[in-house]
Amino acid sequence: MMVELYNKLDSLIADGEMDEAESLVYAAADALAADAAIMHSSGDYYGAVEMFRRIVELMRRYYVENCDFAKIKLSISEIYSFLGDVPAAKKELSEATAILTKELGEDHQLVKDSLEKLQALRDYSQ
Numbered sequence: 001m002m003v004e005l006y007n008k009l010d011s012l013i014a015d016g017e018m019d020e021a022e023s024l025v026y027a028a029a030d031a032l033a034a035d036a037a038i039m040h041s042s043g044d045y046y047g048a049v050e051m052f053r054r055i056v057e058l059m060r061r062y063y064v065e066n067c068d069f070a071k072i073k074l075s076i077s078e079i080y081s082f083l084g085d086v087p088a089a090k091k092e093l094s095e096a097t098a099i100l101t102k103e104l105g106e107d108h109q110l111v112k113d114s115l116e117k118l119q120a121l122r123d124y125s126q
Contacts (some may be wrong), residue, residue, distance in 0.1 A: 003055060009062065025062050029055050036075075045079050052076045070099035074114065086125045092120050 005028055012021040036051035052072050059069050077092035097114040104111055 001059070005058075008059065013062075021062070025058060029058060032058070040079070045083055049076055049079050052079075065099045067100060067103050070096040070103070073099070077117075081121065086121055090118065090121045090125070093121065 005024075009021050009024060012018075012024065015028075032051045034053075036048040039045070039047035039051060046126045052075055055072050055074075059065075059072070063069070073083065073092045075095035077089045077096060080089035081090060093114060097111065097118055100108070100111045100114055106112075
């Protein structure tokens with residue numbers, strides 16, 4: 001599915017159909033997020049992470065990292081934290097926090113919250 005999506009997006013971009021390509025990216029991301037939510041609610045946490053990773057891959061391919069990108073990484077971090085995979089949770093949370101800090105500044109509440117969670121994970125793993 002993803003290969004076909006990327007081929008379609010690349011074709012649209014090559015043809016200068018930027019609005020259509022952007023709409024398709026967001027529609028695909030929304031569909032993947034819906035799948036992730038279903039998997040998460042059914043207890044398939046690793047499946048949810050995989051769907052979130054596909055969104056990250058999609059966004060990374062066509063956009064610069066932004067707050068939406070960081071929020072997806074926050075979701076991945078929360079799942080890993082729930083599963084007890086502290087190293088993976090810290091990695092995702094660190095990357096999200098760096099993006100949020102760059103985009104929003106150190107004084108933004110979301111950045112402060114992310115830094116607190118990161119410190120809690122560091123304290124937990126020591």
